[in-house]
Amino acid sequence: MEIRDVTADDLDAVxxxxxxxxxxxxxxxxxxxxxxxxxxxxxxxxxxxxxxxRLIGTSRINRYDQWWHGRPLSMGGVASVTVAPExxxxxxxxxxxxxxxxxxxxxxxxxxxxxxxxxxxxxxLGWEHAGARNRIxxxxxxxxxxxAPDGGVxxxxxxxxxxxxxRSVLDRVYAATRASGPLGWEERVARLWLSGExxxxxxxxxxxxxxxxxxxxxxxxxxVAGSEATARALWSLVGTASSMATTVTxxxxxxxxxxxxxxxxxxDTVKQTRWMxxxxxxxxxxxxxxxxxxxxxxxxxxxxxxxRPANSGAWRLSISSGGGTATATTAPPGADVPRLSxxxxxxxxxxxxxxxxxxxxxxxxxxxxTDDLLDTAFAxxxxxxxxx
Numbered sequence: 272m273e274i275r276d277v278t279a280d281d282l283d284a285v286x287x288x289x290x291x292x293x294x295x296x297x298x299x300x301x302x303x304x305x306x307x308x309x310x311x312x313x314x315x316x317x318x319x320x321x322x323x324x325r326l327i328g329t330s331r332i333n334r335y336d337q338w339w340h341g342r343p344l345s346m347g348g349v350a351s352v353t354v355a356p357e358x359x360x361x362x363x364x365x366x367x368x369x370x371x372x373x374x375x376x377x378x379x380x381x382x383x384x385x386x387x388x389x390x391x392x393x394x395x396l397g398w399e400h401a402g403a404r405n406r407i408x409x410x411x412x413x414x415x416x417x418x419a420p421d422g423g424v425x426x427x428x429x430x431x432x433x434x435x436x437x438r439s440v441l442d443r444v445y446a447a448t449r450a451s452g453p454l455g456w457e458e459r460v461a462r463l464w465l466s467g468e469x470x471x472x473x474x475x476x477x478x479x480x481x482x483x484x485x486x487x488x489x490x491x492x493x494x495v496a497g498s499e500a501t502a503r504a505l506w507s508l509v510g511t512a513s514s515m516a517t518t519v520t521x522x523x524x525x526x527x528x529x530x531x532x533x534x535x536x537x538x539d540t541v542k543q544t545r546w547m548x549x550x551x552x553x554x555x556x557x558x559x560x561x562x563x564x565x566x567x568x569x570x571x572x573x574x575x576x577x578x579r580p581a582n583s584g585a586w587r588l589s590i591s592s593g594g595g596t597a598t599a600t601t602a603p604p605g606a607d608v609p610r611l612s613x614x615x616x617x618x619x620x621x622x623x624x625x626x627x628x629x630x631x632x633x634x635x636x637x638x639x640x641t642d643d644l645l646d647t648a649f650a651x652x653x654x655x656x657x658x659x
Contacts, residue, residue, distance in 0.1 A: 272363065274370040277317040277329065279309065284326040285319070285351075292353035307463055318374060320354075320367050327355045328367045332375055333659055334457050337382065339620075340561030340651060341449035343442070347380035347551070348454070350659045352388070368396050372551065372578060381555040382617075384548045386658060393547050397578055399614035399633070401548035401621035402452045402653030407541050408520045409533065411489060414510030417503045417532050424504035429472035429479060434461035437479055444477060444497040449561065450524075451622060452653030473508060480505045484516075491521035493656050494529075502528050522656035546655060550617045553582040557597035560620070564593040568644045571602055573636075576613035583613075590648045609637035609645070622651025 277285055282305065290296065296304060311317050311331060320328035333348035349371055354363045375383045387393050390400070429437065441455050456464070464481075465472055470492070472481040477497030483490050489512050496502035506529050509519055523529065530536060550556050553574065568590045576582035585602040589595060602608050611619065615633030619625070625642035628634035 277319045288353045327358045328363045329353045330371045336455035338445040338450045341446045342561035344559035345380045347375035347383040348659050349385040381552040386546050397613040398547040398549040399618040403543040404655045411513035411516045411519050414506045415513045418507035419503045424500050426473045429474040431462040431465045434458045451651035475501045488516045489519040525652045554597045562590050567591045571608045573610045574616045610635045621653050
């Protein structure tokens with residue numbers, strides 16, 4: 272077996288592999304899929320495993336910025352991981368994902384995330400569960416009534432040429448709300464995303480919505496709002512479909528403000544799709560992440576990363592004034608410092624509490640005071656509103 276970049280000549284084989292792994296694409300989606308993936312080929316973002324010239328596995332690395340406590344860092348979103356059915360069980364997937372991890376590093380991504388079809392493979396290579404895409408279903412009529420009494424928020428239809436402004440809105444809102452987990456996309460992808468004939472998109476100064484009809488009801492793909500007035504305006508716009516639609520299903524934050532705007536709320540029907548996260552360059556990721564401004568802390572942790580040895584060893588974590596650093600060091604002789612696998616460190620980075628990590632066997636050593644310090648520094652409730 273060998274790993275090499277997928278080329279345009281391989282796309283028919285890639286599409287066949289994708290069909291066997293995930294089911295066929297609708298005929299109307301084939302050309303948009305080709306338009307989406309073709310630019311990634313020259314960038315080295317589509318990998319294939321070949322056996323004697325025959326494609327037997329694939330992975331694609333999407334270019335994202337991922338926000339962590341209001342600051343973006345470069346993240347490789349791993350998608351379209353396939354292994355030919357007749358080749359499963361002989362190590363193709365592990366071989367492929369090791370190559371994919373190295374390519375993430377070569378592309379300059381300091382972290383990686385993926386939606387797993389199976390946990391054990393990815394966990395064995397350092398990815399760990401971190402957050403979810405939360406999908407909630409609410410009555411359309413309940414949203415219609417959310418509009419502010421005086422209006423005041425101007426909404427306009429959004430198209431492909433608004434991609435730069437859309438990204439600007441995301442950057443401002445995610446920074447101001449100190450968001451953890453959501454993605455920012457490159458302009459080319461946003462343009463394709465905003466070109467859907469059956470999608471409806473509206474833009475405000477500090478928010479936007481993209482939604483569509485689905486089986487007679489409304490599906491909200493993305494809705495981001497930076498203020499109460501904009502949240503009311505966007506959600507009530509979606510709710511105006513209540514004369515025809517009974518429900519609205521939407522991707523939301525764990526503590527989405529819409530849930531506090533609803534007049535009645537007694538229980539939530541939420542479906543979670545879990546995603547996994549991995550640090551690719553530990554020191555760079557710690558340095559790019561945001562932290563609570565009032566936290567000042569310093570401690571040493573030991574990390575073990577067999578796949579990326581540069582991440583292994585003792586690290587002095589220093590957090591202050593909303594920023595942080597990780598500096599390679601040597602643990603003091605006899606010191607009982609926290610010890611983590613790279614999966615455990617990635618989960619800690621994503622805000623998974625130390626008490627959870629200890630009881631899951633992902634953290635050992637250290638002391639309760641150090642646990643409190645780490646929990647405070649890395650506190651987060653990560654989420655995504657995108658699926659890839």
